[in-house]
Amino acid sequence: MSPVARSDVPRVLLVDPYMSREDPMERKFIELYPSLGLLTLGAYLRGQDVEVEMVDLTFSHSTKPVSDRIARFRPDILGVHTKTLTRSRAIEISGLARQGGAVSLAGGPDAASRTQAYLESGFDAVVPSEGEGALADLARAVHSGEWPCRVPGVVHREHGRTVRGPPRPFLRNLDELPLPAWDLIDMNGYLDRWQRKTGERRAAVLTSRGCPFDCSWCSKPTFGRTFRQQSPGRVMDELRSLQSRYGVDYVRFCDDVFGIQRSWLDELLTLMESEPVRMKFECLARVDLLKPDLLARMRKVGLARVYVGVESGSQKMLDLMNRGTKLAQIERTAEALRREGIRQFWFLMLGYPGETLEDIEATLRLFRRFSPEEYSVSIAVPVPGTRFFEEVKGSARAPVPSPKSEAGRILLFEAKYPERLYRWEQRRFGIEAALGKARSKLGDRVVGRIGKIADRFHERIATPLLTGENSKDA
Ligand code: B12
Numbered sequence: 001m002s003p004v005a006r007s008d009v010p011r012v013l014l015v016d017p018y019m020s021r022e023d024p025m026e027r028k029f030i031e032l033y034p035s036l037g038l039l040t041l042g043a044y045l046r047g048q049d050v051e052v053e054m055v056d057l058t059f060s061h062s063t064k065p066v067s068d069r070i071a072r073f074r075p076d077i078l079g080v081h082t083k084t085l086t087r088s089r090a091i092e093i094s095g096l097a098r099q100g101g102a103v104s105l106a107g108g109p110d111a112a113s114r115t116q117a118y119l120e121s122g123f124d125a126v127v128p129s130e131g132e133g134a135l136a137d138l139a140r141a142v143h144s145g146e147w148p149c150r151v152p153g154v155v156h157r158e159h160g161r162t163v164r165g166p167p168r169p170f171l172r173n174l175d176e177l178p179l180p181a182w183d184l185i186d187m188n189g190y191l192d193r194w195q196r197k198t199g200e201r202r203a204a205v206l207t208s209r210g211c212p213f214d215c216s217w218c219s220k221p222t223f224g225r226t227f228r229q230q231s232p233g234r235v236m237d238e239l240r241s242l243q244s245r246y247g248v249d250y251v252r253f254c255d256d257v258f259g260i261q262r263s264w265l266d267e268l269l270t271l272m273e274s275e276p277v278r279m280k281f282e283c284l285a286r287v288d289l290l291k292p293d294l295l296a297r298m299r300k301v302g303l304a305r306v307y308v309g310v311e312s313g314s315q316k317m318l319d320l321m322n323r324g325t326k327l328a329q330i331e332r333t334a335e336a337l338r339r340e341g342i343r344q345f346w347f348l349m350l351g352y353p354g355e356t357l358e359d360i361e362a363t364l365r366l367f368r369r370f371s372p373e374e375y376s377v378s379i380a381v382p383v384p385g386t387r388f389f390e391e392v393k394g395s396a397r398a399p400v401p402s403p404k405s406e407a408g409r410i411l412l413f414e415a416k417y418p419e420r421l422y423r424w425e426q427r428r429f430g431i432e433a434a435l436g437k438a439r440s441k442l443g444d445r446v447v448g449r450i451g452k453i454a455d456r457f458h459e460r461i462a463t464p465l466l467t468g469e470n471s472k473d474a
């Protein structure tokens with residue numbers, strides 16, 4: 001593009017290409033939050049004298065808001081957040097940037113995993129890791145006409161070649177990041193929607209970046225196994241600000257794993273106990289970290305729901321996945337959550353290599369025993385960059401991303417059983433959940449009998465039919 005200065009300061013237009021109406025999971029779980037990555041990038045850029053605007057397509061039906069904004073704002077850079085689910089839309093938007101004379105830049109998890117593919121599909125550059133410093137430097141370079149050039153943390157295409165800028169170290173102190181620039185988007189649109197659905201004004205907060213654990217199927221392309229966290233005091237500032245500016249009364253802590261360091265969590269809980277920010281909250285946590293005494297304390301300051309990565313009811317499978325958790329810890333946590341009256345949302349996975357019908361049965365038994373209020377059972381998705389992907393890539397089945405594959409509803413590799421078996425097993429969890437809910441009305445005996453009939457149908461009819469095998473296990 002031509003290096004014509006359009007204003008005194010660089011201009012960056014950020015775009016979230018996610019459209020909720022295309023996401024099957026969203027329709028099911030009604031979880032909508034704006035991208036904290038983009039809002040933090042926006043706030044950081046403002047602090048660096050970069051003019052920034054954002055188009056959030058979450059509630060849109062087309063990409064027209066992007067072309068309209070390019071025409072009006074005339075950005076130097078159009079920066080797109082990427083997830084696998086939104087890849088084709090992101091590529092479409094890079095074309096709009098080209099037409100508008102802006103440098104198209106991709107960042108976020110999908111572009112980090114498939115940097116080369118993004119460059120070959122039309123993006124001028126990719127930031128495959130932490131974005132703040134890289135984007136600010138790139139904006140200055142483009143605005144002053146130095147582009148294309150090597151910028152630390154940026155990969156770009158030049159004369160058909162891929163050129164990598166020098167590596168850029170991660171930000172050392174997350175407390176130095178400004179509060180997310182919530183005013184860049186229709187924050188009240190999200191909050192009003194939540195209020196209509198739940199009666200609460202819900203917002204997302206992030207207290208850390210990265211995760212030091214090493215589950216074999218987990219993709220962590222941007223921050224890898226690094227881990228940094230904000231101080232508890234900084235977290236309290238963000239909560240107070242959300243409450244006073246937007247009337248937020250419920251927060252989702254979006255960290256990969258909340259409260260990895262016990263001393264940090266104790267300090268945050270002490271602050272929450274002593275200060276008047278009274279909010280309900282939810283988080284995703286690991287069963288090995290959620291000790292019962294901790295849960296009781298968290299409940300008192302507002303913990304309402306916990307997402308638990310249970311994954312499997314078979315210790316063999318947990319070990320194969322390198323989860324680092326024990327069945328006993330899952331049981332202890334599920335019991336403690338129930339005792340404290342905290343809702344539990346279980347993540348479960350089917351089809352991981354090595355899993356037999358016996359292992360699936362063990363997962364179903366565990367599910368039956370605790371009847372979590374909410375759950376999601378996905379068919380394992382091999383994401384590039386993970387050990388799981390490496391293990392099954394020779395038998396990959398559907399490389400094209402689609403909402404269904406992303407949401408773990410179709411089988412993407414040659415697993416032990418046919419896809420139809422896993423789809424049926426997913427339904428069995430649905431039946432089990434419905435029976436769990438009906439227990440209070442129908443009573444234990446009736447529910448137990450229906451459960452037995454369903455089990456018999458599964459064993460004698462469904463399994464042989466769907467696997468083509470007669471024995472219970474292979
Ligand atoms: C919180 C969260 C959510 C929240 C909020 C989503 C949202 N609006 O962003 C909820 C629960 C709604 C959610 C939903 C989904 N999520 Co989610 N989610 C996360 C989680 C745990 C944290 C995201 C986050 O805030 N990170 C912290 C910020 C600071 O990091 P960041 O977003 O990556 O941004 C930094 C860099 O990547 C970079 N960057 C990002 N964008 C850009 C753009 C430019 C131009 C530049 C230069 C840099 C840049 O700079 C940022 C700051 O340093 C991540 C896991 C993770 N650790 O990232 C999964 C994750 C992003 N989600 C994932 C998925 C699959 C989904 C869903 C598609 C699930 C589904 N429905 O099937 C939906 C999509 C919904 C949506 N709105 O996009 C995957 C994406 C994998 C992939 N390759 O696509 C992840 C990586 C989890 C995983 N390991 O599988 N999610």
Ligand code: SF4
Binds near residue numbers: 212215286309
């Ligand atoms: S699944 Fe969760 S605990 Fe495991 S590595 Fe990924 S983010 Fe960390």
